[in-house]
Amino acid sequence: MAATPTNWAGNVEFAARALHRPASLGELRETVAAGDRVRVLGSGHSFNRIADTTGVLIGLDGLPGARAIEVDSAGRTVRVGGAVRFAELCPVLRRHGLALPNLPSTPHFTLAGAYATGTHGSGDTGGTLAAAVRSVELVTADGGTVTVSRGSDDFFEGSVVSLGALGVVTALTVEACEGFEIEQHVYEGLSWPVFTEHVGEILGAAYSVSAFTDWAGPLRVWAKRRVGDPLPDLAWTGARPADGPRHPIEGMPTENATEQQGVPGPWDERLPHFRAGFMPSAGQELQSEYFVPRDRAAEAVRALKEIGPLLAPVLQVSEIRTVAADPHWLSPAHGRDSLAFHFTWLPDARAVAPVLLRVEEALAPFDARPHWGKLSATSPGTLRASYARWEDFRALLRRLDPAGTFRNALLDQWFPPEHSPGEREDGPDELGRGV
Numbered sequence: 001m002a003a004t005p006t007n008w009a010g011n012v013e014f015a016a017r018a019l020h021r022p023a024s025l026g027e028l029r030e031t032v033a034a035g036d037r038v039r040v041l042g043s044g045h046s047f048n049r050i051a052d053t054t055g056v057l058i059g060l061d062g063l064p065g066a067r068a069i070e071v072d073s074a075g076r077t078v079r080v081g082g083a084v085r086f087a088e089l090c091p092v093l094r095r096h097g098l099a100l101p102n103l104p105s106t107p108h109f110t111l112a113g114a115y116a117t118g119t120h121g122s123g124d125t126g127g128t129l130a131a132a133v134r135s136v137e138l139v140t141a142d143g144g145t146v147t148v149s150r151g152s153d154d155f156f157e158g159s160v161v162s163l164g165a166l167g168v169v170t171a172l173t174v175e176a177c178e179g180f181e182i183e184q185h186v187y188e189g190l191s192w193p194v195f196t197e198h199v200g201e202i203l204g205a206a207y208s209v210s211a212f213t214d215w216a217g218p219l220r221v222w223a224k225r226r227v228g229d230p231l232p233d234l235a236w237t238g239a240r241p242a243d244g245p246r247h248p249i250e251g252m253p254t255e256n257a258t259e260q261q262g263v264p265g266p267w268d269e270r271l272p273h274f275r276a277g278f279m280p281s282a283g284q285e286l287q288s289e290y291f292v293p294r295d296r297a298a299e300a301v302r303a304l305k306e307i308g309p310l311l312a313p314v315l316q317v318s319e320i321r322t323v324a325a326d327p328h329w330l331s332p333a334h335g336r337d338s339l340a341f342h343f344t345w346l347p348d349a350r351a352v353a354p355v356l357l358r359v360e361e362a363l364a365p366f367d368a369r370p371h372w373g374k375l376s377a378t379s380p381g382t383l384r385a386s387y388a389r390w391e392d393f394r395a396l397l398r399r400l401d402p403a404g405t406f407r408n409a410l411l412d413q414w415f416p417p418e419h420s421p422g423e424r425e426d427g428p429d430e431l432g433r434g435v
């Protein structure tokens with residue numbers, strides 16, 4: 001057993017006494033079946049206690065097959081083990097002339113961990129990454145194994161963005177597409193009035209677009225064009241092309257960022273902002289993110305801009321992206337095309353907490369849904385009211401995990417166990433305990 005780890009950001013020290021690494025599927029199944037409480041740790045990039053447990057924390061690195069990557073070129077799918085990271089998968093897909101349609105800002109995470117929290121990239125037509133999943137292989141609470149597949153199982157859409165609560169994901173089958181190339185064009189000096197009035201057009205100007213801001217000065221736009229698509233035209237906005245490489249956070253080393261200035265390159269070396277093998281983002285940070293309906297984008301931008309002076313002192317950078325609607329029950333983009341407001345905060349939880357509450361107040365009229373792997377204080381009641389399939393997920397939890405083996409404190413707050421005297425309407429106290 002290895003010593004108890006912390007998460008990537010260092011703000012969460014896991015409560016489990018140690019990280020247990022099963023060396024065989026049999027050992028994993030026994031550990032789960034015998035465990036009072038069990039959770040799996042992916043690459044630990046979540047900022048809250050979603051991966052935490054007071055019981056047995058499992059790492060899959062030692063499990064045979066957990067790092068396996070099996071490409072079916074003809075069928076355009078890939079089966080990956082539960083510990084595989086995007087940075088490991090992407091070069092393999094590329095060698096087969098294949099690609100994933102979308103990627104997060106950095107390839108450092110495991111696929112299983114990313115899908116569990118509804119992780120997403122950017123683009124009007126790109127959903128959360130979960131949209132590409134075709135089947136999930138699980139070790140369930142009784143130590144049994146089950147494969148849940150799209151089109152065959154009516155609870156498939158509850159099983160991908162699972163919050164890690166349905167079982168141990170030992171493998172996933174994911175759809176790939178034909179490989180493609182991307183160019184990144186960075187623009188600077190975009191004014192707030194133009195952005196607010198044309199937010200849909202600007203964020204839809206290329207295959208994948210991100211706007212970066214400190215909510216004070218002008219915005220910067222990263223437009224990622226698929227080679228072959230029309231060139232993004234942002235000259236009409238008054239923004240000007242950057243005269244050199246940029247990092248999303250001003251002052252951070254630009255060599256950590258993927259290549260820009262219109263140089264074409266493979267999809268996996270342009271869609272993420274950060275390069276595999278380099279420090280992503282700032283390293284010293286906390287993160288939060290909220291999804292609002294895209295048809296209310298301009299109103300929501302205005303609401304946050306109004307509290308901009310409060311945000312700036314505790315913020316390293318904000319990123320604004322679009323995410324296409326998907327059918328996954330707990331996806332923050334469930335049933336609605338979305339605009340996602342991301343915040344990379346300074347690593348100072350006390351200073352961030354009151355500001356985060358103001359962000360949630362400002363976004364409350366827009367039925368904002370928080371990212372499952374980042375810091376928020378949204379109440380269970382608000383979450384329940386926002387997700388049409390909330391009760392279906394609760395029923396699925398009961399069915400696959402009747403004794404609550406995969407529950408943890410956050411799960412108990414979001415989906416109180418049956419014997420609970422009543423649901424808490426106050427926030428999950430995540431800021432206090434999670435950072």
Ligand SMILES: Cc1cc2nc3c(=O)[nH]c(=O)nc-3n(C[C@H](O)[C@H](O)[C@H](O)COP(=O)(O)OP(=O)(O)OC[C@H]3O[C@@H](n4cnc5c(N)ncnc54)[C@H](O)[C@@H]3O)c2cc1C
Nearest residue numbers: 042043044045046104105109110113116119120164169373
């Ligand atoms: C620098 C940085 C950049 C980020 N950029 C983005 C971004 O662009 N877009 C975005 O949406 N998010 C982003 N995130 C958030 C990140 O995508 C999520 O936190 C994601 O869940 C991390 O994956 P992980 O492998 O580290 O999972 P962990 O944080 O380790 O775990 C997340 C959840 O998955 C569960 N889990 C993990 N593996 C398994 C398994 N095999 N079986 C069952 N359950 C499992 C865990 O129990 C936990 O509940 C970023 C985070 C960082 C630190």
